[in-house]
Each structure stands twice: as structure tokens, then as C-alpha cells.
Amino acid sequence: MPELPEVENVVKSILKNIKGSKIIKMYILWSKLIRNIDKEEFIKIVTNKNINNVWRKGKYIIFDIETHRLVCHLRMEGKWFFLKNGKIDEYKHSTAVFIFDNGCTGYFVDTRKFGTFDLVKKDDLKLIAGIAKLGTDANDININEKEVFVKISKTSRPIKTVLLDQTVIAGIGNIYADEILFKSNIHPLKKGKSFSQELVTRIIKNSKVILDLAISYGGSTVKTFEISHGNSGNFAQFLNVYQRQNKPCTVCEGVIKRIVISGRGTHFCESCQHY
Ligand SMILES: [Zn+2]
The missing domain is CATH 1.10.8.50 (Helicase, Ruva Protein; domain 3)
Incomplete structure (x- = not known):
């Protein structure tokens, strides 16, 4: 299972590939991936939106998508891969595929399918139970x-x-x-x-x-x-x-x-x- 240092590096890799890019199309290939909202609604909200930032809280990866935040947890085996102009079916175990306006294709690949996405309004991160209760990050300089x-x-x-x-x-x-x-x-x-x-x-x-x-x-x-x-x-x-x-x-x-x-x-x- 990825831990804080691994998740931190996943965030860096995501930022390098897609920060500032717009999601122009996306596919959900495993509907249980999304926990808190209907799949069609999810796609409608994120399509044509910019990824303004990607950051980490505990082991959650948070995508700031204009009006909303997409919260991803890798759980056991979730991974993010990026390819230039990749095919939709490039990876057998993709549970979601994103097409970005910079020519990048992003894949959430999860062989065991425990990874999760939640989508909340920008100010509603606390609605995600796991985040609301999180302590301060172990390597946060402001830890009390x-x-x-x-x-x-x-x-x-x-x-x-x-x-x-x-x-x-x-x-x-x-x-x-x-x-x-x-x-x-x-x-x-x-x-x-x-x-x-x-x-x-x-x-x-x-x-x-x-x-x-x-x-x-x-x-x-x-x-x-x-x-x-x-x-x-x-x-x-x-x-x-x-x-x-x-x-x-x-x-x-x-x-x-x-x-x-x-x-x-x-x-x-x-x-x-x-x-
Ligand atoms: Zn010893």
C-alpha cells in the first residue's frame, strides 16, 4: 500500500503532466470507483474544467477542478499513468481515463479496484469522513x-x-x-x-x-x-x-x-x- 512519501511523489508526477490542463473528455470504466455521486453527473461536472492544482492531505490526492474538488485515494494498488495521445484501452486494469487538452491521456489503473474517487464542491472537503477526522501530516512543519x-x-x-x-x-x-x-x-x-x-x-x-x-x-x-x-x-x-x-x-x-x-x-x- 502506498504511504505518504509515495503519494507525495504521485502528486508531483500528476502536477508535472497535467497542471493547468483542461479535461476535455473522460471515461469511467468501473462505476464503483466513484463513491458519493452518480457517474454521469461526475463526468458532466469535470468535463471542460481546468486542473488548477493537485495536492495531498494525508494519503488523499486532491485535484482542484475550478468549482469542485476530486478526491482520489489509491488504497492498495491504485496508480496514475500518463501518456501522450494514449489509447483508451492502453491498460487492462484502468478504472478511469481522462483526455486532457495538452495531448496527455491520464489513466487511473487499479488491479484490485479498491481505489476511490469522491467529487465535492470546492468548500466541502470536510464532507469526506476520512478527511474531516485526519490529524496533521507527520511531516507538516506546523504540526502541534x-x-x-x-x-x-x-x-x-x-x-x-x-x-x-x-x-x-x-x-x-x-x-x-x-x-x-x-x-x-x-x-x-x-x-x-x-x-x-x-x-x-x-x-x-x-x-x-x-x-x-x-x-x-x-x-x-x-x-x-x-x-x-x-x-x-x-x-x-x-x-x-x-x-x-x-x-x-x-x-x-x-x-x-x-x-x-x-x-x-x-x-x-x-x-x-x-x-
Ligand atoms: Zn539493534
Whole structure:
């Protein structure tokens, strides 16, 4: 599943290809793709509109389309591809195809079909439940450390689970949660209520360092993730614990362990990470 650094790079790729362009025609090839509005209505609203900007909130990709906002979530396998004058049926698993006035054809390709589109009026982003509840992005310079501390310190859930909760901090998924906790020397099972402000500040600082580095390297290519066609991220070389179970720790002489916390594979070093 793409995480914040991957989504950030998807946004960059979309901007490079179609910012300022007009949608002149579009096809919805999988009607369940659109969650909150009728398919025909969707097509009518977006056709002949300009893409004024594309940005990210948490793992949502938001297209500013004049009067409206198209909100895309990639979920497990969603990808955006762009071709000059591409054919409609270029990709077998396209769920939507857009034709732009700059000669670009845009494809939302989704083999597992979990990806979603919502269309809302410009000022109605909060109507999308997932966005209304989102915490501040982990690498946002305006993140309020005290606010995050209050949220973390009132739960008895393990910190690994808390970091994946997008209402506490947005944009941290499984790979980066493991890497952030390793860099912070914190055991993934340590309970939220045992955290001090200092520890929370350490987590936030390391989240920024790791996510910004991952963004600059195009994200981590794990399983099938690609930023755009044939263009994979190469942050994976910097992973210290994620999917390195039974391998030696990069810091001490310990061995990386794998346990399951709230259903998610969790990788850590018992000697470096403390309760
Ligand atoms: Zn270690």
C-alpha cells in the first residue's frame, strides 16, 4: 500500500503532466470507483474544467477542478499513468481515463479496484469522513507537538497502532511506523499512556526526517508500487528494520524480530528499542 512519501511523489508526477490542463473528455470504466455521486453527473461536472492544482492531505490526492474538488485515494494498488495521445484501452486494469487538452491521456489503473474517487464542491472537503477526522501530516512543519502528545498519552494502545491511526498523525503507514520507532529507540508495544512529551517530540522529529528522506528518494518500492509507469521509488535501500526479520540490526549486534500488532507485521530490534 502506498504511504505518504509515495503519494507525495504521485502528486508531483500528476502536477508535472497535467497542471493547468483542461479535461476535455473522460471515461469511467468501473462505476464503483466513484463513491458519493452518480457517474454521469461526475463526468458532466469535470468535463471542460481546468486542473488548477493537485495536492495531498494525508494519503488523499486532491485535484482542484475550478468549482469542485476530486478526491482520489489509491488504497492498495491504485496508480496514475500518463501518456501522450494514449489509447483508451492502453491498460487492462484502468478504472478511469481522462483526455486532457495538452495531448496527455491520464489513466487511473487499479488491479484490485479498491481505489476511490469522491467529487465535492470546492468548500466541502470536510464532507469526506476520512478527511474531516485526519490529524496533521507527520511531516507538516506546523504540526502541534502538544496536541499529538495529548492524543497519544490518553490511549493504552501500543504506539505502533497509534502511529497508524490517521486521526492522531496523518500519513504514517506500516513501513514508516517501523522505521520511525527504530530511529526513536522506542519499542513498538510501548503503550501510548506511558509516553512523555519528550518522547512524542522525538517521534515527530524522526517522522519528518524519515518521511522527507523517503520523499526525496521517491518512496520505497515494496511489492508492486510504482510512482508512474516504470518509475519506481528507491528508498528501500535505507530501510533498517522493515521486512528485515532475522537479519542483523544495522546499529547493534542484535537480530531484527517480527511480531504482529493489531494485525500488522511489525519489525524491530529488541536491544535498540525500549519500553
Ligand atoms: Zn539493534
